[in-house]
Amino acid sequence: xxxxxxxxxxxxxxxxxxxxxxxxxxxxxxxxxxxxxxxxxxxxxxxxxxxxxxxxxxxxxxxxxxxxxxxxxxxxxxxxxxxxxxxxxxxxxxxxxxxxxxxxxxxxxxxxx
Numbered sequence: 887x888x889x890x891x892x893x894x895x896x897x898x899x900x901x902x903x904x905x906x907x908x909x910x911x912x913x914x915x916x917x918x919x920x921x922x923x924x925x926x927x928x929x930x931x932x933x934x935x936x937x938x939x940x941x942x943x944x945x946x947x948x949x950x951x952x953x954x955x956x957x958x959x960x961x962x963x964x965x966x967x968x969x970x971x972x973x974x975x976x977x978x979x980x981x982x983x984x985x986x987x988x989x990x991x992x993x994x995x996x997x998x999x
Contacts, residue, residue, distance in 0.1 A: 887983035895976040899969040903946075908980035910943035915988040923992050924999075 888906075895902040913936045920926040928936075945952075 887979060887986050891976055891979040891983055894971050894979055897969065897971040898973045898976050900973050900976050902976075905976040905980040907943045907947050908977065909984050909987070910940055911981075912984040912987050913939060915984050916991060919988050919992045920995075923996070 891905050892902050895905040917926075917928050917932065917936065921928075
């Protein structure tokens, strides 16, 4: 999943950091899966931690929107090549990867118990 996410990010001319930042939902997925599989309940500090992680990743992803780079006069602009893949493809792989991480972790936890 990681390889596909990064590969299609490059093909879609999407910053791989944005696609992989979607993986920050893994703690949320894990907490939901843990609750349904093993009955583990979250404490307040867990919820605060997950929320802060997700907010931080959102802010990092919006870095260029919040603080855009200034183009200096006389600077040569290099045009990026046309994307060969739709931008939705790396986003889908970015969403599938955390699900596969979660399933793998829950399965491993199940085997260990």
